[in-house]
Amino acid sequence: MSTELKIIGTNVTRPDAHDKVTGGKNYPVNFSLPGMLHTGILRSPYAHAKIVSIDTTEAEKLPGVKAVLTPDDVPQRPFTPVYFVPAQARSMVQDFVIMSDTVRWVGQPVAAVAAVSPEVAAQALELIDVEYDELPAVFDPEEAVGEGAPRLWEHAEDNIAKHAKFEAGDLEAGFAEADHVFEGCYQTQRVHTCYMEPRVCVAEADSRGRIKILSSMQHSFGLREKLAFALGIPESDVNVIKPDYIGGGFGGKLDIGFIEPIASLLALKTGRPVRAQHTRAEDFISTTRNPIKVYLKTGVKNDGTFTARYIKSVLDCGAHATHGSEVIMVHGLYGTFFPWNCPNQTWEGYTVYTNNMIGGGYRGYGAPQGCFAVESQNDEICEKLGLDPIEFRLKNTWREGDPHPVLPGHELNTYRLQECLEQGAERSGFRNRGKAGSGSGIRKRGIGFACHPLWVSGCVGFPDIYEHAGATVKLNRDGTADVVSACVDIGSGQNTMLTQVVAEELSLAADRVRLVYADTDTAPFDAPTHASRATYSAGTATRAAAVAAKKRLFQAAAAVMEANADDLELRDGKVAVKGDPSTAVPMTDIIERAESPFIQTTEDGPAPTTLAEKGTIIGTASMAPPSNPSPCAAEFVEVEVDTETGEVDVLNVVYAHDIGRVFHPKSAEGQVEGGFQQGMGYALMEHIVFDPDTGACLTGDFLDYKMPTAVEMPRNIESIFIESIEPTGPFGAKSLSEMCIIVPAPAIANAIYNAVGVRVKDLPITPEKILRELGRL
């Protein structure tokens, strides 16, 4: 198949790149409507309190203020803000309301105003007088489940929002069989996705109360569904306009925020368009990656074969469960339990309420936390028992053709972990690394790696998660194609991928395919841009739409060419009878004929056509993809650690990934390089810090929250893509994005261990922690 592909696999110019380098007019942050009002949101200064009263009199008197909302003005309908599940999915915890009479975290919205300018809105907030009755708060999840801890919710005894358990085999027998047992506790921290475009939306209501909204979210249909549910109106009374692109997402824009319902309610109240935008400090207290503490106990034979593993994971979801009840499941399934082939395993997960800020979706969705724990301990096992770390991984994972460990009825059709490990080791010089801490001098180098053996290409097989996608493809008389898709480009190249799919299928140049206007009134449903799914799922459906358009083209062509539609083929922009190039007719001629009047008068006289060829050449598809094939990956990292300052320099990175099919080599590398930046930040520096007494966020801007700049980043990041050509994927594709962020943290931790012989088990691995482990602090 690969020899025939002309567009897939090439670095076509991204369709939105020109727009973005000349100013990027179509980001949601730039959207505005005449007469638009601006929103301000008053947020709780307390981590836990009952609201006694809210006095908005003075705020309402301020010139320029058009409306004020308090908890009394909003529907008290509990729901889950998670976009990709039905509004009342039983697997999710429904504890979210737009505004409530009880605040449970610092920053929870208490009141909102709409005013003629952001400045007036901000001024009005200062005039709102709220009386609180402060309640005791708890910030540590393990304290929160203890006796006498303050309780956040009536429905959650011991503050446990969700408890789940998976078991396989006989754990006790497995540990009895082990020659060695390893135990450890691995802690990850709260981090933010740090999308560059703040969350923003503009909502307006028509005279019948129907809402039209454009938002920076990663899912148009989810917004329609959640917003309608939160407001208590029919879904058809909400129309979500898909933005052409958004300024990053990474899972941080998967939830309906507070801004969308608040702006909608203010628009209904004022009859004017209303815009709401987060400040960066507000972004930092919205949707973060949940910290998870993982207790890990593993039994192994002398040769490194797993005999038993017990895993307990405690997730701090903050004041609302939001994604926490789903992240814990994905963390359990795909982050810790099923990636590894261990006959006797038990995993227990707890999602625990605290008075911390809420969590959310973040690229990797529970797996970075799991992979850090498991791959750190795997490294410890190999070190202690003197095992070859690559053979050890291969011994305890899966093989191509194995039944899919999680999804009944599916197989690991394509699965090349061994190639990832071997090629990565080869390119990184891993086999030549020294013994842990054996280097001399103040600055010591080390190489380490981590792999992740199992991940997803979407959500087929998961309970309660939408996975179908759809598109409409229309051919124009000038030989271009228009694609209507609700799939949101969040920066990772969905617009490029969709145009490549259509161009390839319809034998067009990539720049002849356009993504056009889409909203939830007119486009087929599409699940969010998340779960590494867009290429596999939206790509599958969009290809089917292009195939449907091609079928229609052949029907028209059959009439024009007096041939059988089944005998036709499309090649280089021409329709021809298969095997007979002399019959070739440019596809534009067919499209023109199909769109022309029955008899068209030309210079040469009337040109009659047939009825059979009439009609727009268009195709639509809406479907779920056939499977959920697993990518796998390994990453090798070389670091240099300064033993006097504890500072870590990341020097070289080699990442190897079984991707199925590379669609766009440079974009694929971009995913790896950007994923490494986020993973390296997670490993070494990023941390949302709270005041331990008040629960207030202390890292509300980029001066206090540090992420890697171009200076800290390694000079060399090499990507190796193993093209296994997945038979169920569109043009052989599987997935890429999330794996790129799952493996960096344990790879860096293992490299640091190799450099200086000390292991830090709680992220981020700061210079202080390294110096403490080295006995220098």
Added chain:
Amino acid sequence: MKELLTIEVNGERHEVAIEKSDSLARVLRDRLGMTATKRGCDTGGCGCCTVLVDGRAVYSCMTFAKAVGERKVTTVEGLVREGELDPLQQAFIDADAVQCGYCTCGMMMAARQLLDENPDPSEDEIRKGISGNLCRCTGYSKIVDAIQLAAAAGRPA
């Protein structure tokens, strides 16, 4: 109380009513409708709002519009000359340095100053030159490639 400000942006003089406290970013985006300059944090932490003032890259969110005075402001809207993209713009497209693209305009303005002052920078100089600008998508590799490409395009063959 609004007041009238005269400001030169991309070679064109504008008279615009502003609040005393307006940042340059606020004036460009909301008063003049020039939205290439993005606001990412409003605290001088991300660099999305970077513009040139007399050729020097500044965070326009941290610059009072009134303080600009007679100096010349250049934004991404001013990079295109007679329909031709600036070599940096073309290089960002060619190197696939644009993912979500939200940092791109600010990044290009920082790079513009760098190349104007140092037409043949080393990789370390490029990385230092854009270290005041955050990107969350690319890991900076392709951005560094793009700036090298633009530098090469600016060199005589």
